[in-house]
Amino acid sequence: MSHRLVCIMGPSGVGKDSVLAALRAQWPDAERAHWVRRSITRPATAGGEAHEALDRPSFDFLRDTGAFALHWEAHGLGYGIRWAELAPLTTGRWVFLNGSRAHWSAVRHRWPQATLVHITAPAEVLAQRLAARGRESAAEIAARLARAEAWPLPPDAVTVHNTGLLQDAATNLQRALQALDAQASTALPA
Numbered sequence: 590m591s592h593r594l595v596c597i598m599g600p601s602g603v604g605k606d607s608v609l610a611a612l613r614a615q616w617p618d619a620e621r622a623h624w625v626r627r628s629i630t631r632p633a634t635a636g637g638e639a640h641e642a643l644d645r646p647s648f649d650f651l652r653d654t655g656a657f658a659l660h661w662e663a664h665g666l667g668y669g670i671r672w673a674e675l676a677p678l679t680t681g682r683w684v685f686l687n688g689s690r691a692h693w694s695a696v697r698h699r700w701p702q703a704t705l706v707h708i709t710a711p712a713e714v715l716a717q718r719l720a721a722r723g724r725e726s727a728a729e730i731a732a733r734l735a736r737a738e739a740w741p742l743p744p745d746a747v748t749v750h751n752t753g754l755l756q757d758a759a760t761n762l763q764r765a766l767q768a769l770d771a772q773a774s775t776a777l778p779a
């Protein structure tokens with residue numbers, strides 16, 4: 590059932606957190622889904638997701654002592670996913686996380702059936718959204734936009750366009766995941 594590990598990826602500003610929040614609001618069976626809380630070396634006051642805010646020494650200690658199931662570095666920040674955040678997979682629940690494209694191969698290596706959701710939007714939309722979000726400085730936004738390009742998209746990725754209404758993107762994603770789930774159920778041995 591590791592297809593129920595769903596990693597939402599895509600360039601900065603494309604709406605990963607927003608689509609996750611919209612999907613969460615409409616997900617039909619709340620008890621069967623877990624929404625990962627990330628551990629990040631970003632102040633809690635920065636805005637955006639409700640992450641576990643860590644200072645750098647604490648993050649490094651947790652990483653070095655094996656507290657994270659997944660961890661990566663990007664934008665000058667450390668990101669970690671504690672093991673407990675993935676535990677619901679063992680009881681067949683869906684687990685949703687906001688992941689890193691650069692780190693995807695490591696996820697696939699460990700969870701070969703994990704589902705990659707790629708959120709897309711045109712470059713000019715990303716720039717507008719990042720400016721409007723206002724969490725990063727102009728220089729940080731420029732660095733994020735530079736990182737937006739040139740990712741070799743795995744062929745089995747689920748692509749969701751987030752150019753119109755957020756709810757439409759969430760609904761399209763929900764349908765795609767339900768189709769994957771139905772496919773996986775029929776593939777299971779009797």
Ligand SMILES: Nc1ncnc2c1ncn2[C@@H]1O[C@H](COP(=O)(O)OP(=O)(O)O)[C@@H](O)[C@H]1O
Nearest residue numbers: 601602603604605606607718722751753754755
């Ligand atoms: N479909 C959408 N329509 C309008 N604004 C959106 C849409 N999706 C996201 N946004 C806005 O774009 C900004 C970036 O979204 P966010 O979810 O933080 O992106 P990401 O997590 O991919 O960096 C936020 O201010 C959010 O409100």
Ligand SMILES: O=P(O)(O)OC[C@H]1O[C@H](OP(=O)(O)OP(=O)(O)O)[C@H](O)[C@@H]1O
Nearest residue numbers: 600601602663668687688689690691736
């Ligand atoms: O390897 P990449 O796909 O470029 O991703 C790098 C990081 O950027 C995003 O983080 P974050 O949510 O902090 O940034 P964002 O909101 O600007 O996307 C994403 O969730 C990764 O943690």
